[in-house]
Amino acid sequence: MKHTIGAYITRRGGKVLLTAVFTGFAAAVVFVFGFLFAANPTTQQFLDARSQKWVEVAGRISAQQIGETVLEADVEIIPATVSYLAHPLLGGRSALLPVYGLDEKHAQSLLQYTGSTLRAERVVPGVEGVYLPAVYLDAVGISVGSEFTSSGAYQQPSRFTVEGIIESEIPFGLAAPDTIANLPIQEQVLIVYSSSLTLEELEASLLAAFQEDDNVRILGPSHYAQLNQERWREYRLLLPLVLVAGLVALAVGFRLSALEQRTQIATEQALAQLYFHSRWPSLLRPLVVAAISGVSGGLGGLLVGGGAALGLEGLWLSSQGIVSTLPWSAALAGLCLAVAPAAAVLSVWMQATKIDLFTFLGQVQQIKKAGTAAKSTHPSSPGVPPATGLRL
């Protein structure tokens, strides 16, 4: 009864491995689903990276009014016209890429401030021309020189020619002021940033000054933080659902296989009672084995899931202009599945320990397999037919 864990694992390695493989597969599926669920909000967050660089003030407001608000600060204000292109995401969704209509001087300032590199002949493109980030070109499958028609929920169809690429950590497009101003849906904004104030301070001072004004919208870090909360809401809802579904499927599957273990546990319990041994080794053995296979399967599944996610990113998502990260919450969720084998064992544990000893002793084990095996492999017991009329 002692130290049977090693013997069980080495001799029932197939079963232990199968449990680990099932757990690992489920953990990998949860991780990959989590990774895919996170791709859309991550891309949206990436497309809003400008919120880490400047505050946008939209509406009926002039640069002079803003200058009066933050008198003591060293504030730069770039007036622009902005329109948005639909950036396709997974599942037919789309995000918005801002395209600023700027004159040459302001375009130069913005490119310099964001540390962007422009791969184009001029600072500002011609009429119907546009400079776009590489991630957008990947997303819609176009290249420099291509003509394309932008359409989306927030945009009427517009025809553009890609004249250059903006290489920047902050994704945005650039066009001539007239190009954007002639679009049916566009907006006047002021791009505000400061060298002496943090963005939060700048946003707070602007909010304090214009909060009461319904014609002015302040799009700063807090606005985008709130927007991100909503974007991740779907992920936070879907991930637990996938996790619960995976956990239920695994627990049901393992319970079916654990029913076989119930007889095993009951046998060991009966032996412990008959030979006055402690009951714990026989109770702990299946639990420890399930824990080992669960944890090893869970960790293995995360490695496989991580590999699959990286493969998806490299081979598919990056070419679709989708930005993704390996979400730790999905990894943790996948790892939660490691408890499924142990939970399944615990569910039959209770039944196995409640078996009446004498009733159990009076049962004959199912040994049909033994009869056939012995007949075929051991002619040393000739004339002994297999048991008939077995009761269980």
Place this chain on the structure above:
Amino acid sequence: MATLELSQVTIAGCNRQYGAKLQSGQVVIFHGGTPALRRLFLEVVGGQALPERGFVSLDDKSFADMKPEARRKLSRSQFRYMAGNDLLLEYLTAVENCLVPEPNVTGISIERTKILLRNLGISSPDLRFPNQLSPLERKLVNLARAVRLDPQVLLAYEPSLGLNDQEVSAFYTAMQNLAPTRNLLVVAVEDAAPQCLKPLDIVTFSLEGSEQPEPAEKEDLL
């Protein structure tokens, strides 16, 4: 040399009296009655329960005169049980199954177990797992495990359950050969008296109907 004596024993729920004097080397089968009666009878013989009337004694020590703790201690040290359910662990070999009761497994105990199993007719006991054994061989491994720690009395609860007549005969023959060599008294309860025991020197005793023993060795029975 152990002597187990049942004197005017009456078991709860049954108004019959049982009396017998059983000694080491004997295989005695009590048969008939309800499963509950057989079970209670075995518990009374093993000292786990006391009879309603009369007394059971082992080597002239009456269970009724012992404190419960002393009775349990005696039961633990002198009695072993086996049953129809052979309780073999499928992931252990025949030898390892027999070593389950051992507190400390040594090389000597392993060798002794191999010899015991081979003497019972089980070949390659250190290599074969329960699913490679015939039903009879499984019962014999169960028997070998029960006698590994040299008990004085082996109490068997329907030990031949699931075997056919030929196998039952082989099983009890092995038991009868084992009992004298290990100074062991075997008390078994069975649903019905095995029909194949005529040539064997085994005492059968009905738990209901006639109080008299059926075959020989009347001097041991009261």
